[in-house]
Amino acid sequence: MVIIKELTLKETILIDTNGRMNENAGEKLKGLKVNKARETIIKLLQDYGAVDKIEKIKHRTPMCDRSKIPIEIIPMDEYYVKVTDIRDRLIELANELEIIPEQHKQILINWLKVSNDWPISRRRYYGTEIPLWYCNNCGEPLVPEEGKYYIPWKELPPEGSKCSKCNGDKFTGDTRTFDTWMDSSVSALYVTKYLYDKEFFSKTYPMTLRPQGIDIVRTWLNYSILRNYQLTEKLPWKTAWIDGMGLDEHGEKMSKSKGNGVDPTIVIEKYGADAFRFWAVSEAMPGSNFMFSESRLQGSSKFLTKLWNVARLIKQFPAQEDRPTITESDRWIIEYTKKITNECVDAYKKLNPYLPANKIREFIWNVFAPHYLELIKARAYGEGFSEEEKESALYTLNSTFKELLLLLAPITPFITDTIWRELYSKESIHYQNITNFPEEDNTILETGEKLMEFNKKVWNLKKEKKISLRDKISIEIPQELKPFEKDLIKMHNIE
Template sequence: MEPKIKETAWNPELESQMLEQWERLHLHDFVPEEKNFVIDTPPPYPSGRPWHIGAAAHYSQIDMIARTARMAGNNVYFPVGIDRNGLPVEIYTEKKHNIRMQETERSKFLELCKSSLDDLEAEMIQIMKSLGLSANFAQYYRTDSEEYRILTQATFIELWKKGIIYKATRPNNYDWVSGTTIADAEIQYQDIPTKLVYMKFKVKDTGKTIIIASTRPELLCACQTVIVNPEDQRYKDVIGKKIIVPVVNREVTIREHHSAQMEFGSGAVMVCSYGDQNDVALFREMKLEEIVAIGTNGLMTEAAGKYAGMKVKAARTQIIEDLKTADLIEKIEDITHRTPISERSKIPIEIIPMEEYYVRQIESVEKIRNLAQKITFHPEMHRQILMNWLDSITIDWPISRRRFYGTEIPIWYCKNCSEPHVPEPGRYYKPWKDSAPFAKCTKCSSKDFVGETRTFDTWMDSSVSPLFISKFQSDPEFFRKTYPATLRPQAKDIVRTWLYYTILRCEQLTGRVPWSEAWIMGYGLDEKGMKMSKSKGNVVDPLPVIQKFGADTFRFWSASEINHGYDFRCSEQKIETTKKFLSKLWNVSRFISSYPVIKDANPTETDRWILSELDNLIKECRNGYSDYNFFVPAIAVREFTWNVFAAHYIEMVKARAYGDGFTESEKNAAIYTLHKVLSTILLLLAPITPFITDFMWQTLYSKETIHKQRHPEPQGAEDMSRFTKEIEEFNSRVWNEKKSKGLSLKDAISIEIPEYLKPFAKDLISMHRIST
C-alpha cells in the first residue's frame, strides 16, 4: 500500500504552511471565560542584535507551557509584548548615530530611539513567529506605548497618594557612564584585580603611626573618621584622639565600632563618603557630615584638591605616587576585590548623594516573604534566589532615572515654592514638554510650574505587566477573570528584579500576589560553558539556525538538552544531532501511514506489551508536563520511540501487519496498535514539536488540528514491563548470532525461544525467521 505521507523526509519549509493555517484558524485567539490559564510572558528587550540562542530556547519552552495548558483543557491567555523602555536602546542609539544623549535635543533623540527599536523589534517578532509561539501576535503590546505608560503613571499616582512614594536625598548607586542612579538589584559583583594600599596615618601629639589599608586611596579627601574594633587591644590608647589623614592633612577622630574587622589589614578602617554601603551605614549611624569626592561625571570634585577633575583611576594612581614620595606607604598588595558593577554599562559604580524618588519596600519585606510562600516555584530550588534577595534589602527602591527614553515621572513643581503636584490618572503625561494640568499651586496659588525631567526605572514599567495584560483599571470584568495570572515564566537572573518588583508593586496596588506559579529557567551558555554575551563574541544568532534546521528541531533540542532550572550549553552541532530523532519519527510515521486506521481490535500479547509500555510512557510524560519540565517527556518519548517501539515492536509485527502467515484478526490487531502508539506519541510530543506533529496528525487522524486535542491518558493496561528487558535481550542475541554466522537479518536461524517469551513466540518466529 502507498503511504499517506508522501514526502520521504520532513521538510522544515512545511512549517510556514502550518503557521499560515494556525493564523487562518485564529487558533490562538483568546476570549476570557470564568476560569483562565494566564501567562505573564516576559516582554523581550530589543537591544542591538535581538536575542541569542539561549533566549530563543527560553521562549520556545514558554510556548510549550501554553500548549501543555491547552491540552490539559485550559482556556489559555498567552499575551506577548516587547519591552522598549530604558538604557539599552539609548546606548544602542548613541552608538548607531554617533551622538550623545545629553547633547541631543530630547524630542529628536526619542525619535531616533523609537526608529531603532522598530527595526530591531521586527526581527524579534519574526524569530518568535518562526519558533511557533502560540501567542496572539495581532495584539502584542509595547511597554513604550501610550496605553502602557498611562498605566505606569497611574500606578505611580496611586502609590503617591497612599504615601508609598517619597522624595529624598540619599547616597545612591550611580552609573556615571549612563548618567543615572541605579537600584541595588541592577548591580552585579565581579572579582577585579586591584591594589590594597597600606597607608601611614599619624596620631596627633603622640608620635604614633597607625597603618590603614584601603583599595580606594582616592577617597582620602572624603575621610571623616577612623574606626577600630572595641575588642582590639592595639588601639585602646588612641580611642578619641585625632589622627591626620595623609595627603589632605585633615584631622579626624578615632572611634570604636564593632564593624571594624581586626583581621583585615591593620584592623583600623577609614570611613569615607562613600567607598561602599558599609560607609553609607556608618555615616548615617555616626551622623557624619558627607564630603562628595566624586561627581556625576565620574571625575574627582573640588573636594579632592589638586586631584580635582581627574578620572577616579587616574586620581588613585597619582595619590599612590604622592604617598610613596612622602614616605606614607608601608606596602602595597595585589589582591582580588569583589567590586559592584553596573549591570548595564559593566563599569564599577560609585555611591553619590542624589535627590531621587523612592518606593517604600523595607517595611514590605516580611509581607513579600509570606506572599512568596503562596507561589509554587518550578523548580523549587529557585525560590531561594528570591529569599536571599529579600534578606539583602536594606534601603528603599530608588525609582527615578536621569535618562530620556522611559516613562516620564508625572510631577510638576511650583516655580515659586517648589511644591510638587501630581495630576489625576488616565492620561499620558510628559512634564518635560507639556504644560501643567493645574490652574494654580495648592500651597502658594502661583500659576507658574516647571515639569519633572526624569523618567522611571524601567522596572516600574515591567513590574506592572500582569496588571497591564489583565486590563487593570480599564476593563473591570476582564481584570476579574484574568487576575491574578496563573504563571510567571522568566530567567533566574531577574528574580531579584522583575519577579520581586512585580510582587511588591502588585501587592501594593491590589493586595494580592500577581500569580500562583513561577517558572524559572537557567542561563544559555556557549559550548565551553561560558555565559553568552555580545562583548565576549560568543553569542549564537538563533534565526539562521531555525531557518537551517527548522523550528521543531530547535524546540526538541531545547526540551531534550535543558533539565529545567539548570544552565545549559548551546551549540549548532547538538541541534543538528537532534534532527536525527525527528527523521526517525518521520520514517516510522511514513511506514505506519501505509496502513489504514483501524478503530478497534483484539490485541495479541505482543500488542498488549507495547500498549503497557505506552501507558508507562504516558504517565512519565504527564509527570514532566505537570511540572513544566519538558526534559522529562522529550527524553522519555525519544527513548521509547527509538529504542522500544521502532527497534523492537515494529520489527516484531511487520509480517503480521502485512498479513503474512497470520489471521485477519491478528493483522488488524497489529495495525490498530501501530496507529494507537503513533497517534499517542504525536499527542505527547505536540507541545514540544507543534509543526511535525500537527502535520502528521492532520494527514493520518483528523481534519482538526492536533492543538485542539487533549493530553492522552493511561488506559489502565496490565503492566507488562517485566518482559521489556527480556524481549530486547533476546532480539539482540538473535541479531548477534546471525552476525557471527555471517547471516543477513532476513536469513532463517535455528534458536530456542525461552519459555518466558512463549507468549510472543509467533511474532518472534516471524521476525527472525526462526526454524522450529
C-alpha cells in the same frame, strides 16, 4: 559605605555627576577625573614623604557590564518605593507562591531578607518618563491627573496647573526616567486590564503562571510581587516557573557584550523550529542552565527525521476504528504506551517538558521502532497471519502512534500536526486530548523486557555469524516468550 551607615556618619561627597573631583576634594584635586586624581594623590603623598611602600593588591571594584569601566558610587536624591515596612509580608507571600523548581524559591527569599527600599528613579535618556513637574518658586512637585502619558522634560504641565503650596504657575519638568522594572513589574495588571475592565480583571487575576529566567528573580519576580501586593493585596499569579541560563558551548553565559550569543533565526532556518524546540526542552530539567551544542541540536533533528520515517511506514496501513482481539505482542506495546503516557502526563502537569521529551525519544528510538515495528511488520502486511491477527497489528500500530503524536504535540507542534492531518484527521492535533489511561500492566512489561533482550541476542548472534538480519537462524525461543512466538519467527526468520 556599609561602615558609614553602621556608624551613622555623614558622607563627604568628593565626586560630581560628571565624574570629576569637586570642591570638597581640595584645590589641588578639584576638576580632575578620578584616575588622574588618584595619581595626583600618590604624588602628593610622596612629596610629603608619607609613602612607606607601594605594592599591587587585589580588590573588588564595581564595573559596568557593557563598557567595563569602573563605577564610582555617589549618593543622590532619588525616589524610592517603601519595601522594608512590608518585608515580612513579602516573605510570607513568597512562601505561598508555588515556584518551579522548588529550590529556586530560596533565591527569592534570601533576597527579600536583605532587601532595602527600592530606588525607582533613573538618570537615563531612555525609559518611561517620571510624570512630575516642580514649582519654579518653591520646588513643590506637581502630580498630573492619571490616564495620560506625560513627557515632562518636553511638555508643559496640563493647562491651568497651579502649585498646591504657593499657587505658583511656572514649572520645570523632571528629566529622569523610571527604573525599567517599574513597568515590567505590573505586566500582570496590564494584561488583566486592571482599572480598565473590572469584569475581565475579576475573571483573570490572579493569573496562573509567570514563566521567567533565573537571572531576574531578584528584579522582575521580586518587584512584581511587591507592586501587585501594594495595589491588590494579592499575589499576581499562582505559580512562577523559573528557567535556567543559556550558556555557549564553553559553558559561558550568553551575552551581547561577549558576542557569544546564538541567533535563533539562523539555527531555526537550518534545522527547523521543531528541532530547536525539542532540543531546548530535552537539554536540561526546568531551572537548570543549558549549554548550546549544535551537535546535540543535530541529534534532535535526526530524531524528528526518525519520527517522520515511522509515520511514512505507518501511513501504508489503514487505521482500524473498532478494537479487534489483541495479540500478546500488541498488548505489550499498548501497555508500554500507557506507561509512557501516564509518566508524560504527570510531568506535563508539573510543567516539566524535559521528562516527556526524553521519555518519548527513548521509547520511539529504542523500543517502538526497532522492536515493535520489526516484530509486527510481517503481520501488518498479512504475510502468514490470519486477518484477525493482521487487524490487531493495524489497530495497535495506529492507536499507539496516535498517542505518541499527542504526547509530542506540545513540544513539536508543527511536525506532529502535519503527520496527524495526513494520517488521521483534517482537524488539527491541537484540538485533541491526550488519553487518560488506567495504570499499566507491569507483568507484560516485564515480559516485554525479556522480549527485547531476546531480539538483541538474535541480532548479535547474526552479527557474530556475519550473516544478514534477513537470513535464517536456528535458535530456541524461551518458554516465557511463547505468546510472541509467531511474530518472533517471522521477525528473525527462525528455523
